[in-house]
Amino acid sequence: MSSLTGTRALTRLALRLDRVRLTVWVLGLAVMPMGTAANYLKLYPTQQDLDAVSGVLSNPSLVALSGPLNGVSIGGLTTWKIGVTEFILVALMSLLTVVRHTRTEEETGRLELLRATVIGRHAPLTAALLTAALANLAIAVLAALGLMATGLPVAGSVALGLATGLVGILFAAIAAAAAQLTQSARAASGIAAAVLGGTYLLRAVGDSGPTWLSWLSPTGWGLHMRPYAGERWWVPLLFVGFAAVFIAVGYVLAGRRDVGAGLLAERLGPAEASPGLRTPLALAWRLQRGLLLGWTIGLALSGAVLGGAAAGIGDLESPNQQLTDILDRMGGRNGLTDAFLAAIFGIIGMVAAAYTVQVTLRLRQEESSGRVEALLATRVSRLRWAASHLVFALLGTALLLAVSGLAGGLAYGAQIHDVGGQVGRVFGAAMVQLPATWVLSGFGVALIGLAPRLSTLAWAALILSVLLVELGALFGLSQRIVDIAPFAHVPKLPGSAFAVTPMLWLTVVAVALGAAGLAGLRRRDMPVA
Template identity: 50%
Template sequence: MTANAGARTLLRLALRRDRVMIPVWVGLLFVLALTVLTGYQGLYSEEAERREFAAGINTNTSLLAFYGPAHAASVGALTAWRLGAAAAVLVSVMSILLVVRHTRAEEEDGRLELVSAGVVGRYAPLTVALGTAFLANLALGLSVTLLLMGEGAAGAVAFGLAWTLTGTFFATVAAVTAQLTGNARVANTIAITLLGAAFLLRAVADSGGANGPTWLSWLSPIGWGQQVRPYAGDRWWVLALPLAGAMLLAALAYSLVARRDLGGGLLPSRPGPAQAAPSLRSPLALAWRLQRGALAAWAAGFAVYGLVFGGTIEGVDELAGDSPSTRDAIARMGGTTDLTNAFLVTAFGLMALTASVYAVQAMLRLRGEEAHGRAEPLLASPVSRVRWAGGHALIALLGTALLLVVGGVTTGLTYGLTSGDLAGAMADAMGGALVQVPAAWVPAGIALALLGPAPRAVAGAWAAIAVFLLLGQVGPLLELDQWAMDLSPFTHVPKLPGAAMAVAPMVWLAVVTAALAAAGLYGLRRRDITA
């Protein structure tokens, strides 16, 4: 039997298991690229407008840190600039989750041990995981290449390859971290932490502009994708860096597989205490113990987002320039004619959508506890299902509010320091962030409403977030009918700052969330656990 025996069969099984997950990821990233491309085509139809916009980018420290420099002023180059760093992070997250899902998570759940009892080689599961991630990245690269082909074939291929190889590189990073620890969540955390470090290293390199430490960008895998410069020179040789790095990390992962026991990691696991601390005597305390690490990581991300975004607000008028189409688009998305306030409203809407992703993830921790068999022993004790689920639901809702508060504080801080009006900027930022909380709760309510009676349908919560994202970002630009826009809870949020405060929509959103949660808890009480 060869080391990769059975890999072909396992690959078919992996693709069948991911028949929803991969198309959703690829579809969302493709729609993101489509939205950016069509936005630039509509907003900056004249070359002079694009040149003015690109010049504004390269003098804005916050935009340089978040997106990097703009190397050319064509529509293709601006699209590649906008998607080159921040969106490449999403591509890498997709790759990390796929690899850990088919390696460490399979071992942790005990399924890989059963599969390995058949005619399956030692390296086959790792080969399948890397192959699945590569196919997902290849599909994504091909789709965005075809999308951008109208702006120039060479640049489109360069950009597609940059995304594909960046994702493949971080897939091999996850392949290594999956060998280091016996826990899938820890493996994901280590890999995503390394991804965050790569993004921050590139941000430091680019934030100073041409006079900054730009050489640091060459030390970041995220920076490599930008250094390809699609539509601005197409430096094909840079693609050798992520390719070579992926090959080296893949070789390391294969060597580590051969050196460890199945089910174990190379890093020793620390045994927990023999008895639980007094603070873990309630279901809510246990939920907090399980959720606090993820919440802390999300809060750190929101703090960074707020710090970066707050520094861009003061220069929004310069970025928009004299383009009436750009000003009109920002105003329509923000619901007010004041450009700065509209920019704040739009940004906090995106922040709230991101917070709702955390809310759904935290709510679905219930499904993970149930699927891994940890819920049954707990519910066998004097703990009701409602108390068990209610603890996680409370953490999800309060955590969502905390994330928006963190984002509002850091946004107001940097906005106030750059504008010279700290008190006014903080009031505007906190108001704009807090009114988003009830809308960000609704997807969590949807997740619980699906999880309670039909846990296999929880993917509907992610689909709801995708629909809300498209309605919020594309709807105003396409001037969709109001009934369609009203399907998103974020449409009903008061447009603060700049508009009058309306309490009734926020109350109704909270009522909808409570009703969805009640329906989910009722369904949970009536079905079998793990059913």
């Protein structure tokens, strides 16, 4: 029997299981570039309009945020606006898909049942990679066709679509290697996501400073393909080469471990728990501390890098209406630097919300894995168990935002020699994001309590929020539609007046959703498969 026996059947199974999830991902990521280009055609109908805005977008601070504007054209502007966001989202889709169909299947025991049939050793990993590759191929083709349909040049459209698909395939390969290292899907996803975050920071620093750093980042490679600006058709070789290396590593590691095990073996604990681990909160801390530490380090670095970049906004010699429009859409009005800080901490708030959702959904993971049954068989109540994890979703997110705000304030204050005056302002810009993240946590709890099989829709809510806030104005959506996103109600600090009312309403909504979810969790059957 070949090691790939059963690959076709497993691929069909994966595509069937993900038919809704992947369809949403593919259509959303394929439509975004086309919609962005169509709207820029309306906003900047003449070359004179494009020339006016191009000088603004060359500012190092904006380059750090979204990358360089490689070509003064609608295509170049579309790549600047949507490129990095598209690359990050397609990378997330790919790594989550691969981990879900490899490590998650092992962790739940389903893969062991499948391997009792005629299934080769490498068939599951191959099927997961093929599923991710097909999704990325569909995104690349549809995105390119959509851009061409708006009238953009064929070569640039193909280059941008190809760059998007290749970024996704590379991170699918990275996830394939990461899935062999640990025993938990959460840790494997965390490793791959940490690599993604690191590549974003390398690109941000490299694009606004030492250029060679951006060549260490796959998201930087996508921009270095220069769609619509003299395409570099040799850059895809970097993606192909590194993807091949990570896939080979994944296959080698998969052949050297047992099913359900990881190369990084977990240490056996003592026969009896220490007194500090004999409460649900202490157990939750033991389970969550590694994740919290990793996110804290990542957001501290992000806050410092982007906060330090804000000082460059003041170098603009002749701010104009185009810049005002751009920064308005990014989230601010009163002053260029304040608008930039409001924009970047709005983004950091949405990134921190990913941690919030991840920790909230740990409740569902503990239930579906069967581990919670043993815990609830003791004197621990359902609400007490749930509260032990939600503490980290609520207060852990507050810690992440506080650390990023402090790091950003220190970096920005040091750049302009006013640390004492800026730390508090930037810290406030970070902390006002907190109630919006709590709404997403409350939504996740509501799903877990009332419709547990749909709990992954909490991720869909986060992605929808990001798209509405970042692209809603550009696409000309009604403010009522944009207001569906909780982050649309966050005060734009620093610079704007602090409004208590929306913060209170966001908190009320979060509490109401959480209370409904906890009530449902208390009454429904457990576990629900």
